[in-house]
Amino acid sequence: MSYEKSLEILKSHLNPYEKIEKIALTQCLGRILAQEIKAPKNHPEFKTSAMDGYALKFEDQSKALTLLGSTPAGTMPQFCIKEAQCVKTFTGSLMSEGSDTLVPVENVEIKGNQICVKEAVKKGFAVREIGENYKEGEILLKKGTKLDYSEIALLAELGFFHISVFIKPVVGILSSGNEIKDLGETLENPAQIRSSNHIALANLAQKLVCKSVVFPLLKDDEKQSKKALENALESCDILITTGGVSMGDFDFLKKAVREYAIIIDKVDIKPGRHIKIASFKNKFIVALPGFPYSAMVMFNLYVREILNFWLLQKKDYICQAFLCDSYMKKTPYLEFVACNIYFENGRILANLKGKKDGSSAIINNLNHKSALMMVPKECTSLKDGDLVDIIFMP
Amino acid sequence: MSYEKSLEILKSHLNPYEKIEKIALTQCLGRILAQEIKAPKNHPEFKTSAMDGYALKFEDQSKALTLLGSTPAGTMPQFCIKEAQCVKTFTGSLMSEGSDTLVPVENVEIKGNQICVKEAVKKGFAVREIGENYKEGEILLKKGTKLDYSEIALLAELGFFHISVFIKPVVGILSSGNEIKDLGETLENPAQIRSSNHIALANLAQKLVCKSVVFPLLKDDEKQSKKALENALESCDILITTGGVSMGDFDFLKKAVREYAIIIDKVDIKPGRHIKIASFKNKFIVALPGFPYSAMVMFNLYVREILNFWLLQKKDYICQAFLCDSYMKKTPYLEFVACNIYFENGRILANLKGKKDGSSAIINNLNHKSALMMVPKECTSLKDGDLVDIIFMP
Numbered sequence: 207m208s209y210e211k212s213l214e215i216l217k218s219h220l221n222p223y224e225k226i227e228k229i230a231l232t233q234c235l236g237r238i239l240a241q242e243i244k245a246p247k248n249h250p251e252f253k254t255s256a257m258d259g260y261a262l263k264f265e266d267q268s269k270a271l272t273l274l275g276s277t278p279a280g281t282m283p284q285f286c287i288k289e290a291q292c293v294k295t296f297t298g299s300l301m302s303e304g305s306d307t308l309v310p311v312e313n314v315e316i317k318g319n320q321i322c323v324k325e326a327v328k329k330g331f332a333v334r335e336i337g338e339n340y341k342e343g344e345i346l347l348k349k350g351t352k353l354d355y356s357e358i359a360l361l362a363e364l365g366f367f368h369i370s371v372f373i374k375p376v377v378g379i380l381s382s383g384n385e386i387k388d389l390g391e392t393l394e395n396p397a398q399i400r401s402s403n404h405i406a407l408a409n410l411a412q413k414l415v416c417k418s419v420v421f422p423l424l425k426d427d428e429k430q431s432k433k434a435l436e437n438a439l440e441s442c443d444i445l446i447t448t449g450g451v452s453m454g455d456f457d458f459l460k461k462a463v464r465e466y467a468i469i470i471d472k473v474d475i476k477p478g479r480h481i482k483i484a485s486f487k488n489k490f491i492v493a494l495p496g497f498p499y500s501a502m503v504m505f506n507l508y509v510r511e512i513l514n515f516w517l518l519q520k521k522d523y524i525c526q527a528f529l530c531d532s533y534m535k536k537t538p539y540l541e542f543v544a545c546n547i548y549f550e551n552g553r554i555l556a557n558l559k560g561k562k563d564g565s566s567a568i569i570n571n572l573n574h575k576s577a578l579m580m581v582p583k584e585c586t587s588l589k590d591g592d593l594v595d596i597i598f599m600p
Numbered sequence: 601m602s603y604e605k606s607l608e609i610l611k612s613h614l615n616p617y618e619k620i621e622k623i624a625l626t627q628c629l630g631r632i633l634a635q636e637i638k639a640p641k642n643h644p645e646f647k648t649s650a651m652d653g654y655a656l657k658f659e660d661q662s663k664a665l666t667l668l669g670s671t672p673a674g675t676m677p678q679f680c681i682k683e684a685q686c687v688k689t690f691t692g693s694l695m696s697e698g699s700d701t702l703v704p705v706e707n708v709e710i711k712g713n714q715i716c717v718k719e720a721v722k723k724g725f726a727v728r729e730i731g732e733n734y735k736e737g738e739i740l741l742k743k744g745t746k747l748d749y750s751e752i753a754l755l756a757e758l759g760f761f762h763i764s765v766f767i768k769p770v771v772g773i774l775s776s777g778n779e780i781k782d783l784g785e786t787l788e789n790p791a792q793i794r795s796s797n798h799i800a801l802a803n804l805a806q807k808l809v810c811k812s813v814v815f816p817l818l819k820d821d822e823k824q825s826k827k828a829l830e831n832a833l834e835s836c837d838i839l840i841t842t843g844g845v846s847m848g849d850f851d852f853l854k855k856a857v858r859e860y861a862i863i864i865d866k867v868d869i870k871p872g873r874h875i876k877i878a879s880f881k882n883k884f885i886v887a888l889p890g891f892p893y894s895a896m897v898m899f900n901l902y903v904r905e906i907l908n909f910w911l912l913q914k915k916d917y918i919c920q921a922f923l924c925d926s927y928m929k930k931t932p933y934l935e936f937v938a939c940n941i942y943f944e945n946g947r948i949l950a951n952l953k954g955k956k957d958g959s960s961a962i963i964n965n966l967n968h969k970s971a972l973m974m975v976p977k978e979c980t981s982l983k984d985g986d987l988v989d990i991i992f993m994p
Contacts, residue, residue: 280777297890354803355800358799362783385672399757406752409748568754
């Protein structure tokens with residue numbers, strides 16, 4: 207099955223995710239908005255001063271002006287400005303009726319109760335117009351917006367205190383393998399390794415605004431695998447398994463996953479060719495390889511695709527870069543190759559320095575500033591200067 | 601004072617930040633490592649199989665091979681391979697002594713207790729060499745590394761459970777202004793506005809791995825300002841104030857800040873020209889303008905600079921982009937202009953679409969995918985196609 211076909215099948219099994227909760231604005235950094243936000247009124251609602259100065263009529267700048275008083279910020283203007291009059295007005299204060307221009311304090315000379323403009327400004331200077339920031343009824347934030355500091359500031363300004371966001375989808379992680387030991391456990395022999403997949407996948411899920419649940423490590427046992435899968439699935443929206451899906455005699459997890467409705471079984475890609483995805487009551491089981499690098503890449507290709515759909519996220523993490531290395535393709539499959547990305551003179555560059563082929567350790571391949579280079583099925587090699595498709599990791 | 605000079609002065613007042621805590625590996629996503637991590641041994645420690653197959657001597661592939669047994673993953677190899685012998689070996693299993701090559705299961709034919717290789721592989725195929733991922737004593741993570749999923753996976757693999765990270769610097773936010781009301785408060789008249797600065801700055805600080813403390817909103821009162829500043833400073837490493845620093849009669853915060861050792865007072869930049877920074881016992885007071893856009897930009901230029909030094913972060917958020925618009929400079933200062941960034945055909949492009957000049961709302965200017973374009977002091981205009989310096993926001 208081709209990668210494109212596998213995505214098509216996956217998408218055909220996706221249903222909208224409608225789990226919504228209301229949380230305090232002070233707690234919603236990075237969460238996904240589940241409501242649309244419209245401007246309830248113009249902003250600013252009235253003409254407002256953008257500087258400290260004197261509100262007056264534009265055509266009066268050459269006259270001696272009588273100072274009527276002041277409008278401190280936060281108070282309503284008390285005066286109506288007529289010919290040759292002005293009102294001291296502060297940054298953020300409303301402009302007085304009859305005024306159309308603000309002359310900054312630096313531009314005037316004060317003589318008792320009168321001021322003279324030493325340096326004239328253009329009409330409307332330092333006056334923030336009604337609706338300058340946004341107009342009544344304007345859609346300010348769409349459903350699916352990731353709430354960053356600027357969106358949160360807007361919601362505060364609008365007076366929101368509670369916001370509807372998507373409940374974090376629960377991503378469960380079930381790692382398997384007799385050779386795997388958990389954090390804090392003693393290795394009994396040099397053939398055993400410490401599990402790193404479960405914690406890496408848990409953190410990846412958290413970065414994609416999910417709650418992660420790490421289930422106890424699973425031994426290679428047929429009966430246990432089946433039961434563990436069944437139990438784990440109850441507690442999550444997406445269950446990720448790692449290991450036990452390739453060609454080994456001890457790959458019992460593969461059998462357990464096959465008891466569910468398999469929608470994807472092996473895809474012509476490298477790494478992760480043995481991936482299996484099953485769908486069950488709007489939940490998904492995604493069976494990933496045990497090699498950490500492969501597991502991370504597959505998470506990015508498939509689990510992220512499900513989350514994009516559920517949380518209304520755009521697939522905006524794909525772009526193009528200029529390759530600064532040559533690359534010989536090793537398989538007849540579509541390959542996802544770890545690369546370094548850097549920005550230089552307005553260009554996005556990719557190289558393969560320090561990237562280890564087929565390595566099980568993800569640190570060199572997927573550290574900060576890494577991405578995946580997509581090498582098409584029909585391509586046999588890439589050369590220096592080629593424009594390649596790259597996928598940023600979360 | 602020029603921007604360059606102001607940074608130079610700021611840097612001359614910076615001392616190393618040495619607050620370190622030990623936290624569980626499961627809690628350290630996004631935290632900054634405060635120790636160096638070296639590889640305690642080679643990884644893999646022994647030759648390991650990268651696939652499911654048969655371990656054998658390379659030169660024996662044309663012979664009928666006797667199957668001695670198997671080495672399940674996680675167990676020590678039991679056999680020493682001699683001429684025309686092989687051992688079934690699984691993904692992640694150690695290679696048996698005497699073997700140098702792994703032939704995948706797909707490549708062999710099994711006849712009772714013997715196997716025949718149908719398709720030969722090259723020497724060393726699917727064998728992960730000792731130290732392939734990293735060698736004993738190699739520096740794997742430097743102090744100051746931001747812990748992402750791949751670094752966390754590595755630490756798990758190495759057997760770390762507790763990690764030394766920098767304690768999050770405490771960034772306090774003290775917003776001032778009579779016109780400002782807090783979240784949930786009722787606006788008494790249309791001249792009042794709801795504070796958005798404090799929550800935006802708190803979230804920005806959190807994104808830069810700080811703990812934020814939001815102090816009660818401050819009214820424009822000289823005595824209160826002084827006391828509030830004094831109290832707030834006790835609870836934080838960096839105290840940010842907003843508002844009350846320009847030319848207004850009610851800018852009491854300016855006076856209060858001036859009681860400390862001012863190191864920076866006004867810089868030739870736009871926005872944020874009135875910025876003031878005071879230093880006090882290795883703490884900093886950063887007095888920002890009240891306009892949200894200006895405050896966010898100034899935070900990025902100065903507070904981030906302090907945090908970079910303290911938390912050993914590189915200033916890697918500056919690069920160049922091709923401008924796809926023209927821009928007329930409005931002031932004689934170095935300008936930081938909000939722009940949109942997008943990637944196209946391997947190029948980084950910037951445009952000014954939807955960006956509002958001098959706007960107080962930050963939503964249009966600093967939403968997702970925005971950055972700041974630096975327009976040099978001596979520059980008067982920029983044209984379509986110009987290469988410009990841009991700064992990514994956190």
